[in-house]
Amino acid sequence: MRRSAVPAFRRSSCHLSNQFDQFEEATLMSRTTLPPLLSRPAAAAGLTACALVLTACGSGATSAGSGSADTLTETDYYTSAPQNTQLPKVLDACGAQAGVKIKHQQVPREQFMPKLLQQAAARSMPDLALIDNPDLQQLASTGGLVSLSKAGLSTTGLYPSIVSAGQYDGQTYGIAPGVNGLALYYNKDLFAAAKLQPPTTWAQLAADAKALTKGAQRGIAFSAIATEEGSFQFEPFFWTAGASLKDLDSPQAVQALALWKDLADSGAASKSVVNWSQADVNAQFLSGNAAMMVNGPWQLPALNAKQDLHFGIVPIPVPSASAKPVTPLGGEVWTVGHSSPAREAKAVAVVTCLLDAQHSAQWSKDAGYIPSNQSAAAQLGSSDPQLAAFVAEIGTAQARTAELGTGYPKVSAALWAAIQASLAGGKSPQSALAEAQKEAGS
Amino acid sequence: MSALLGKAGRTAPAAAGATGAGAAGAPGGRLLPWGARRAPGRRRTGWRAFAFVLPAWAYVAAFYVYPLASNVRMGFQDYTVASFFTGSAPYVGLANYRAVWHDPQFTRTVVNTALFTAGSLLLQFAVGLGLAVFFRRSFPLGGVLRSLLLVPWLLPLVVSGTVWRWMFYNDSGVVNQALLHLHLIHQPVPWLVSTHMSLVAVTLVNIWVGIPFNMVILYGGLQAIPEQLYEAAAIDGANAWQRFTRITLPMLRPVSLVVLTLGLIYTVKAFDVIMTVSQGGPANSSQTLTTYAYQLSFQQLTFGRGAAVGNLLILLAVVFAALYLRAVRDQEGRAR
Numbered sequence: 001m002r003r004s005a006v007p008a009f010r011r012s013s014c015h016l017s018n019q020f021d022q023f024e025e026a027t028l029m030s031r032t033t034l035p036p037l038l039s040r041p042a043a044a045a046g047l048t049a050c051a052l053v054l055t056a057c058g059s060g061a062t063s064a065g066s067g068s069a070d071t072l073t074e075t076d077y078y079t080s081a082p083q084n085t086q087l088p089k090v091l092d093a094c095g096a097q098a099g100v101k102i103k104h105q106q107v108p109r110e111q112f113m114p115k116l117l118q119q120a121a122a123r124s125m126p127d128l129a130l131i132d133n134p135d136l137q138q139l140a141s142t143g144g145l146v147s148l149s150k151a152g153l154s155t156t157g158l159y160p161s162i163v164s165a166g167q168y169d170g171q172t173y174g175i176a177p178g179v180n181g182l183a184l185y186y187n188k189d190l191f192a193a194a195k196l197q198p199p200t201t202w203a204q205l206a207a208d209a210k211a212l213t214k215g216a217q218r219g220i221a222f223s224a225i226a227t228e229e230g231s232f233q234f235e236p237f238f239w240t241a242g243a244s245l246k247d248l249d250s251p252q253a254v255q256a257l258a259l260w261k262d263l264a265d266s267g268a269a270s271k272s273v274v275n276w277s278q279a280d281v282n283a284q285f286l287s288g289n290a291a292m293m294v295n296g297p298w299q300l301p302a303l304n305a306k307q308d309l310h311f312g313i314v315p316i317p318v319p320s321a322s323a324k325p326v327t328p329l330g331g332e333v334w335t336v337g338h339s340s341p342a343r344e345a346k347a348v349a350v351v352t353c354l355l356d357a358q359h360s361a362q363w364s365k366d367a368g369y370i371p372s373n374q375s376a377a378a379q380l381g382s383s384d385p386q387l388a389a390f391v392a393e394i395g396t397a398q399a400r401t402a403e404l405g406t407g408y409p410k411v412s413a414a415l416w417a418a419i420q421a422s423l424a425g426g427k428s429p430q431s432a433l434a435e436a437q438k439e440a441g442s
Numbered sequence: 443m444s445a446l447l448g449k450a451g452r453t454a455p456a457a458a459g460a461t462g463a464g465a466a467g468a469p470g471g472r473l474l475p476w477g478a479r480r481a482p483g484r485r486r487t488g489w490r491a492f493a494f495v496l497p498a499w500a501y502v503a504a505f506y507v508y509p510l511a512s513n514v515r516m517g518f519q520d521y522t523v524a525s526f527f528t529g530s531a532p533y534v535g536l537a538n539y540r541a542v543w544h545d546p547q548f549t550r551t552v553v554n555t556a557l558f559t560a561g562s563l564l565l566q567f568a569v570g571l572g573l574a575v576f577f578r579r580s581f582p583l584g585g586v587l588r589s590l591l592l593v594p595w596l597l598p599l600v601v602s603g604t605v606w607r608w609m610f611y612n613d614s615g616v617v618n619q620a621l622l623h624l625h626l627i628h629q630p631v632p633w634l635v636s637t638h639m640s641l642v643a644v645t646l647v648n649i650w651v652g653i654p655f656n657m658v659i660l661y662g663g664l665q666a667i668p669e670q671l672y673e674a675a676a677i678d679g680a681n682a683w684q685r686f687t688r689i690t691l692p693m694l695r696p697v698s699l700v701v702l703t704l705g706l707i708y709t710v711k712a713f714d715v716i717m718t719v720s721q722g723g724p725a726n727s728s729q730t731l732t733t734y735a736y737q738l739s740f741q742q743l744t745f746g747r748g749a750a751v752g753n754l755l756i757l758l759a760v761v762f763a764a765l766y767l768r769a770v771r772d773q774e775g776r777a778r
Contacts, residue, residue, distance in 0.1 A: 114740055121526040138743060142527035216613065226723030227741075271635040272612045274724040289614075406523075410742045417725050424724035425637035432725075435546065442545060 069342040076130035086366040094353035125337025133165040134400040140168035146336040165399035174333030177360035178369030188310040209268035212291035219268035221290035230416035239326035249433035257429035298368040329397040414440040516749035538750040555730040570656025595654040603718030637727035663697030703766040
């Protein structure tokens with residue numbers, strides 16, 4: 001789970017041109033004298049438009065069809081560095097090894113599922129797609145994906161949570177070369193100045209966050225935005241408290257939301273958390289406006305690039321000293337779309353290459369991910385102290401679809417609405433979550 | 443669904459354009475020199491006219507009628523992710539509409555849509571009219587200033603929406619900082635972080651986006667009012683306010699009707715403003731029917747319910763498009 005900085009919903013250009021057309025229409029009408037010559041070019045333009053549309057359809061059909069197996073299509077939603085610059089490199093390397101060219105395409109996260117579903121409807125799924133793991137079961141249920149277990153790919157040695165996230169109906173449809181999770185980043189300079197130690201329990205977290213709040217500086221930043229990111233960030237607290245997505249208003253869930261509400265109400269976290277994406281949260285931490293933040297390892301390349309920022313990473317704090325953090329499993333899985341047997345074989349060969357020890361380690365390192373291979377991850381965790389907290393947590397991480405399967409998106413939407421209702425709408429955690437449970441059950 | 447909706451708003455004008463082209467096809471034949479020689483062949487002219495209309499109708503059928511019909515059908519189906527691939531979805535009658543009706547969010551969303559639309563329309567029109575009257579006087583740099591006011595209209599909404607989101611930030615946003623320094627407020631206004639203010643914030647942005655459109659068209663309307671009317675009124679002793687209410691407003695009535703109806707259609711289907719500024723949050727407090735349809739379809743993946751909400755919007759757009767066409771027809775009738 002990671003996202004670009006810009007909420008890129010790009011329908012606006014349509015909106016604009018629409019307004020222009022209508023405006024022309026209106027001005028023409030209001031003058032009421034239609035120049036007689038104007039209508040003939042209009043008809044001609046109509047003809048040209050038709051012709052253009054027809055050719056566009058024609059060429060689209062041939063390129064998307066099950067033609068030659070020399071070129072494969074690939075789609076992902078990485079729109080920011082370093083992932084968007086590193087992925088083409090590893091794809092080219094694996095394409096060369098499998099003897100195919102790979103046509104690389106990025107789609108903004110908001111349009112990713114709509115686009116894949118359109119392609120599924122047209123039976124022209126991309127040969128390779130890198131999809132967010134909680135979406136895998138939905139897409140696999142369409143029947144448009146190739147079963148990777150039948151194709152002979154093995155998941156031995158990988159974290160069981162990511163293996164289960166990639167499965168639907170007992171078959172493996174998606175495998176991740178690298179995974180991610182969430183941990184607590186803290187600013188070492190600010191902590192040293194306040195003579196504080198990084199928190200391990202919720203009580204310490206709240207106390208430290210309040211102590212580190214002064215002036216424009218806030219104790220902690222997290223994302224409570226009205227998208228999947230908001231739920232993803234809340235789930236470490238939700239699950240660590242012992243709550244279940246099947247029962248959104250359990251006492252444990254209320255306890256977790258009460259912690260967040262306390263942080264926001266006391267001013268230890270900005271009220272703007274309900275507008276912040278994870279990229280915004282990272283910007284707050286980078287600029288020193290937040291002493292701590294909840295975020296993932298994919299931010300490391302950007303954070304390490306900033307010279308005068310000294311930070312450390314610890315696991316997500318737990319309600320009592322004896323508890324273990326349970327974080328949601330993040331990261332994308334590779335899938336292969338149905339086409340012709342020759343193309344599918346090539347695509348599977350590319351995925352095999354992407355998952356091998358060398359390429360998955362390289363990709364994880366470049367993109368700020370944790371290798372999904374347990375022994376590779378353990379090795380990395382002991383050699384790189386920045387990643388130790390993430391590696392420790394991924395051992396106990398939970399796939400978001402583990403409890404609900406394809407029912408997850410609906411419950412997640414109810415959950416992020418409840419978080420917002422409590423943080424920004426003045427509702428008590430109890431009543432906000434009770435409403436969410438009602439919504440999720442409808 | 444909102445993509446469809448954008449088209450719904452456009453269907454009526456597009457159809458009007460199509461018939462316009464068709465009507466022009468017939469006199470076009472008569473204008474041509476060889477048309478005069480074959481004067482008795484009226485049937486040929488008829489076929490030729492048909493040939494001119496056909497591409498336009500084919501276009502409308504393929505890109506407006508078909509998606510609209512599919513959306514209406516989808517509203518009666520249990521359309522899931524799997525349906526996209528298999529192409530089949532069971533019909534469930536009115537179940538989607540019932541589910542949406544009983545959704546606790548629905549009433550709030552409808553009220554939000556009405557408030558958002560009414561607030562946007564009124565203020566866009568008022569400010570647009572004020573600016574149009576202002577720019578009617580010629581003064582140094584007036585033209586430049588008027589062109590600059592078009593900027594909101596030319597910027598992609600994703601860009602301006604994102605900038606507005608930053609400007610509305612609670613602690614560091616420039617809007618709150620400016621208001622605090624001007625001592626207009628003593629506490630930061632929770633623009634996007636309160637369920638009570640978020641709808642106001644997105645409405646303000648939408649007003650800002652819509653002002654240029656209102657200004658330009660009303661300015662055009664003002665140009666058409668003969669200057670002599672004002673001179674005659676001034677001689678009769680009418681003051682500025684009387685000239686505005688007795689001459690400007692009545693003379694602008696037809697243009698105003700067009701502007702308001704078009705504005706209504708744009709505002710009801712506004713999506714990108716809300717999506718970039720507040721994502722419909724916090725806690726769905728700035729959700730309108732368009733963002734609600736998006737949430738149902740693409741976040742919760744319940745496409746049938748999303749289509750049901752989309753259909754309600756199509757219905758609204760059709761009603762307003764009919765009103766628009768009537769207003770235009772009345773206006774043309776009056777002009778003849």
